[in-house]
Amino acid sequence: MPPSRSERSAPTLHDVARAAGVSFKTVSNVLNDHPQVRDTTRAKVLAAVEELGYRPNLTARNLRLGRSGVIALAVPELSQAFFAQLADEVIRVAAEQGLVVLVEQTGGSRDRELEVLRNPRLALTDGLLLVPLGLTRGDVPTDWAPSSPLVVLGERLFPGPVDHVTMRHEAAARAATEHLLALGRRRVMLLGAHEDETSSVAGLRHAGYAAALAAAGVGLDASLVIPVETWDRPSGATAMARALDAGRRPDAVFAMNDDLALGALRSLQERGLSVPGDVALVGFDDVPDGRFSYPSLTTVEPGRHEVARLAVRLLGERIAEGARPAADPRVVAPEFRLVPRESTRL
Known part of the structure; x- marks a missing residue:
């Protein structure tokens, strides 16, 4: 009787490359969602991944890159339904990318939000998603720059290489x-x-x-x-x-x-x-x-799922850039939709 998959050694990137008939580098580009990959090649690699049951070794990858695989999310109050749902969306999207989310509550306090930005505990994470309520533009010096990757879920507050995901x-x-x-x-x-x-x-x-x-x-x-x-x-x-x-x-x-x-x-x-x-x-x-x-x-x-998806993606890009951000600050806002129900329907 041949050994089961669990009894065999785990498949590697080289195994996937051989099965797909492409190079090791191509497999890496597909798994890292690199845009410069043909759709046919991407489909072939993903089919080989599925067939072999390949699972990336996230711990080894993070150690190699000097990352923790953990991001932080700071929200005002989880007792408010919108922020609880937003946190749920962020955690779900991050998990799809092999990331763990550390959640902080600020109470919407300006002082607490400033404290989160300089909290030494966040040095253990790869980046921060911040939902500010108390902070204003006057609280952030024009020459301020984040010490680690930061994406703000809200209106444009921060100068420098900080992306903002807002709503309309x-x-x-x-x-x-x-x-x-x-x-x-x-x-x-x-x-x-x-x-x-x-x-x-x-x-x-x-x-x-x-x-x-x-x-x-x-x-x-x-x-x-x-x-x-x-x-x-x-x-x-x-x-x-x-x-x-x-x-x-x-x-x-x-x-x-x-x-x-x-x-x-x-x-x-x-x-x-x-x-x-x-x-x-x-x-x-x-x-x-x-x-x-x-x-x-x-x-x-207001496009909550899209807000979470964009925020995690932009933060991931900033983390990948490391100490030298390559992209200019970005401000993105997904579309909203009105949902008519009984409270306006005669």
């Missing part, structure tokens, strides 16, 4: 508000504003809301712009309740995120207002709970 906040917020206006609603409340912010996520979404109103010839009513500092469900419920109790009567609400929207939905229903009959409601982020609320929540899906 203003355009998406405008689309959400236009959706409400197209339903004939004219008293559209903005829930979650941050006063005196223009370049932040809140500021950009506020700008998109205002632009949609202006384009429709609807005046901006300052009494319908409701500040909420923390974008969670209790804050959304409290802010909505106070606005209604103060006599503010919207016929639609654009909430800056789904957690705010779900909190607002509770307060609207507690006061006997029907959604969407009396008040149409739109959120942002497309968290799973929005599909199962009653009514289900119309929302913006």
Whole structure:
């Protein structure tokens, strides 16, 4: 009886090269996703990999390259659904590339985010994915350069060889508000504003809301712009309740995120207002709970999977470049889509 695959020695890159009828270097290029490989050659190599059951020795590769195979992800709060989902996406995409993810929570604090950037523990990782909330452009000196590869998931904050993966906040917020206006609603409340912010996520979404109103010839009513500092469900419920109790009567609400929207939905229903009959409601982020609320929540899906995929890929490229970054800073933003559900569907 011939030995089983588990009893034989593990196949090597040279075995794959012989089976595919190509060079060792070609196999290496395919496995490292090098763009300068013909599709037919790539298919032949991958077929040989599958046939032989080849699995790369990641530990040996990382030791050879002086890497740990670990990247860090710093997010504000895992208790917020969007950041939990984003972390899940990043971990999944990184695992496909043989990477382990160390997750840090910053609480959205400026000081904590700065601490993460200089944390000596991160020297044990190959690079950092940072989701900042507290940091502003003024916190980062113009001559600052990261000590290790860094990709920011958010608006452009950092100079130098730092890539940014962002979202189309203003355009998406405008689309959400236009959706409400197209339903004939004219008293559209903005829930979650941050006063005196223009370049932040809140500021950009506020700008998109205002632009949609202006384009429709609807005046901006300052009494319908409701500040909420923390974008969670209790804050959304409290802010909505106070606005209604103060006599503010919207016929639609654009909430800056789904957690705010779900909190607002509770307060609207507690006061006997029907959604969407009396008040149409739109959120942002497309968290799973929005599909199962009653009514289900119309929302913006901001391209979260693509954000995670791009962020891990860009960080991997920066890690491969080593101490001498070859590419100029890149800012990329995947497409969003509006997801209509029952909260705006009469």
